[in-house]
Amino acid sequence: MPAGITGGIWLERRSNKKPNDKSTNRLPIIGWREWVGLPELGIKIIKAKVDSGARSSSLHAYDLHEFERDGINLVRFKVHPLQRKTTKTVECEAAILEYRSVRSSSGKASRRPVIVTNVKLLGVTWPVELTLANRDAMGFRMLLGREAFRRRFLVDAGNSYYGGRPKRKRKTKTKPPATEGPL
Numbered sequence: 001m002p003a004g005i006t007g008g009i010w011l012e013r014r015s016n017k018k019p020n021d022k023s024t025n026r027l028p029i030i031g032w033r034e035w036v037g038l039p040e041l042g043i044k045i046i047k048a049k050v051d052s053g054a055r056s057s058s059l060h061a062y063d064l065h066e067f068e069r070d071g072i073n074l075v076r077f078k079v080h081p082l083q084r085k086t087t088k089t090v091e092c093e094a095a096i097l098e099y100r101s102v103r104s105s106s107g108k109a110s111r112r113p114v115i116v117t118n119v120k121l122l123g124v125t126w127p128v129e130l131t132l133a134n135r136d137a138m139g140f141r142m143l144l145g146r147e148a149f150r151r152r153f154l155v156d157a158g159n160s161y162y163g164g165r166p167k168r169k170r171k172t173k174t175k176p177p178a179t180e181g182p183l
Contacts, residue, residue, distance in 0.1 A: 060135035
């Protein structure tokens with residue numbers, strides 16, 4: 001995760017169990033959208049929608065090519081990690097865990113490859129199953145479904161970026177070329 005991504009708020013989980021019970025723990029809070037990293041795929045940062053209404057997680061992927069190496073089914077694909085931009089492309093490769101029928105928010109079912117890769121958020125790294133789909137028409141390049149953050153984080157649906165925002169590069173203004181006076 002780039003510099004500037006830190007912190008997070010902690011909230012103690014309330015329960016009817018005794019305070020000394022081992023199941024009483026503290027979970028960090030995340031917002032409905034967060035910047036996450038996918039280090040094994042070479043994606044330093046990608047904005048994810050945290051969606052407790054979606055069971056599975058999904059990653060924007062295009063130009064998928066499935067192949068086999070040493071008896072393992074793999075998929076090679078490309079990702080545009082920056083929302084609404086196609087200037088940066090990351091080429092990725094991962095083992096295919098399985099194929100899954102996933103129903104989109106519009107109700108249409110499609111068969112998608114599923115990979116497992118590590119996600120990094122608030123300094124925590126853990127493995128997550130991701131379905132690969134072209135999300136060009138969607139608002140976010142990644143969807144973090146409830147199975148990915150279950151028992152790890154609590155979601156504050158009214159706030160965003162508990163992990164912070166990446167530092168933006170400043171745009172440099174280009175000066176028009178100097179014009180000379182009349183000849």
